[in-house]
Amino acid sequence: MKKKDNFLAAFFKKLAYKKKPKAKSFYIPEINEHSGNAGAGPQDPAGGGGAKKEGKGQGKRSQKASGAAAVSTDINENLEFISQSFNLPENADIIIRQFTIAGEVRAFMAYIDGLVNKQLVSISILRPVLSLKSGDFERGKKLIDFIINNVIEISGVKKSANPSDAIYGILAGKTALYVDGCDSYALCETQMFEKRAVETPRVENIVRGPQEGFTEDLKTNVALLRRIFRNKNLVSEYLNVGYRNNIQCAVVYVKDIINPAIVKEIKRRINSIDVDAVIGDGVLGQLIEDEAWSLVPTMLTTERPDRTAYCIAEGRAAIIMEGSPFAIIVPVTLFSLLHSPEDFFLKWPFAILLRFIRLLSLFLAALLPALYIAITTFHREMIPTDLLISIIKAKENVPFPTVLEILLMEVSFELIREAGVRMPGIVGQTLGIIGALILGQAAVQANVVSPVLIIIIAATGLGNFAIPNFDLAFAVRILRFIFIFASAVLGFYGITLVLVALTGAIASMKSFGVPFLSTAAPRVRKSFDSFIMWPIWKQEMRPDVLNPLDTRKQAPISRKWTKEDPDSGYRKGEDDA
Amino acid sequence: MRTTLKEGKFGVNEGVSLVITGIITKLFYSSASMLVNSMGTAAWYGTIVSCLTTLVFFLLTCLLLKRFPGKDLTEIFVETFGGVFGRLASLLYSAFIVYYVAMNLREFTDIIKTYIFPFTPVSVILVSFLIVASLLVSLGLEVIARVSLVYLYFILGGFVLLLALTSSDYNPDLIKPYLGYGLGNTLRVSFFRSSAYSEVLAVAFFAKSLQGYQNVKKAGITGLLISGGLASVVTLLYLMAFGYVEGREPLSGLFQLSRIIYLSRFIQRVEPVFIFVWVVSSVITVSIAFYVSLSIYCKVFNISNHRPLIFLFSYLMLAVSILPKNISEVLDIHMIVVRQYSFVLSYGLIIVALIVSLVFKRKGGKA
Structure with missing residues (x-):
């Protein structure tokens, strides 16, 4: 027990300086990359290549390349392999269940807790296997075949003689079964995990047309597509990306329509990716797109199965990733980015009107502030006198030059938008509206900006929101600032120079081999659904730029009934008799 | 001759747009007033005579291309004149085009400075223009052809809009007397003015990219006829708006025309709108010529990549x-040199090459 100080000692202790003992702060020690203790080694297929840097030309770091080459026939070695691979006992999620079949043969099951249907594992794997009696089977390498063919009551079971495949299977939610003396695993399809239900698309809302969007589950997404496009030639090829996160993506296409070179190129690009973790379609898209430095996207992203089905029916391919509710469509052209899924469900005159409105919105979003600066700074003669007087009146108390006013409002607008996105749900919407109203009103009253400018910025913002493609809208937001700068320096002349440079840059772009400005430049066979959308029954051919195997989409006369006489019909001028 | 420069391919549509843009851009400059100055009221059909004269020269060029299928003019010069003289002839073209670009650039800059940016330094206008032209050239011939095709509709639309909006100022009597300064003068001047259509030769230099002599012929003839027709209509309406006395004076006839637009009290003084068309066509024209010059130079010296030379060429053009x-x-x-006498060089060498190939029975290449 601590001895209590007398009063005097305690008093002096309070007066005297006493250095406080400092706690040590944490730092991350450097890892010697060559010592071999950094991350998982090559013996660990689940961990990938670890932090070790691989030499040039060593190729893609793949789990399949590492790890043991064949499955051992000794159960202890296999237990050791699985335990080491999954970092047992630290890793609490991996379950290894050992048991003995008919009291004679040792066996074990391995799966990841939370990824499998435990009831299914118990009822359809464990119980039948444990019910075996000693006379029912023969020991040896063939025992695993016997169990797969006669015992396990699950439809999807695969035999795997590769330990890496077993690891992959377990990671994907399968249950691996090993029986002593065998040289293979039985991988049973027991996946079941929590997933979001199919819901209404959040980004691509439409009035007419289907109201279901992709989810984060790859199989569900492919199934949604198959439900719309019921064709035996609809192929979905599964590829793994990311040598650490081993995520699956599906390349979906119609085999007898798409040009095989497109599929080959997509697979080549995906297979060549040497990245540790590919999380989501956004990352994958950046890793495989042609124009990595371009602002304008060269791939179409959609969360709608109906739009994806339409695209693959045209001869394009869809790339869908596990964990992402979006499909990447390739190849595309600039005009595809201005299409909306609703276009296909509307009568063609309505669709044309909407496309023109979208083109106008693109023009407003990119150029309106720049044009305002150019006109009010360099080309005032253009403004009619009455309008000029009202602009000058509104601006006479504003101390800033027009370009500064525009930049001030543009930055404020971007701030409100970003803040609105970050705030949850209804708070975000309210923040956007209130922020814009209050900020605009206050700015005008404080004579920081002129009222005309608020109209310009509002119209620009609306234009930006009307662009149907999210990535393109982002590109336009950045381009707007470039145009503002050009117009502030050189007026219309500057805007035009930037516009030509931008057109040149876009004209040089390609999306998986397809010139991005086709069908306008280069000119190809007339498309009936490029910018202008013609009636559905006129859209006889698939896009020429895709060079599909089957160029014809419809018969020359697709509405055959127009050429046939109805059973009860009459000609004009004829009597009803 | 070993050519290593990869220029890509484009179709007849792009070829036509290159020819049209290259030729009609000068209408935005002093060309219309110079035509009126030299031929008076006969300028509008005088330009058709120039166009037809060029057509004859171009057909002779096609005849030469036909004798050497699969080869462009640079290669044909080497085949006909031999290695040294053939290359020298090509270099002469390259040098002339540098001069052509530089003068076009200067004319454009001075007009911009006169009408739009009186207080902006010439260097700012010149350098910003050259940066964009250099960018297009660096992106390659395919891209220039595509950009010209995309903007051709806007350029032609701009012409139509301009001519339609000034229709209230047209007076048909102003094109009298119909013979201008006399038929002899008209024919003589229009023959020399055929140089103003020599941009059509660009397609002959890109015969390989156009994938054959037939396409070159098609693109060239179509482009020439459309450009000639448009130039004639524009000059006719320009004359009808200003007459030949007033029409000789403006630095840029069409810009002056755009200034007189008065549709209502609200729609007037809309000439800045036409800056867009004017600048776009000028950038494309300069880029085409810039690329032709660079391409010839690269082919002469077997240079596989034209990009490192862009800065040097643009600096040279700026200096000139x-x-x-x-x-x-x-x-x-x-x-006067560029638009009246340059045909001696432009077509002279081609005609000499044709004669040499006919006399010495030189032909070759693969279709």
């Missing part, structure tokens, strides 16, 4: 463009 002391020197000396 500031040689004339003022716009009067540009118009009275250099533009």
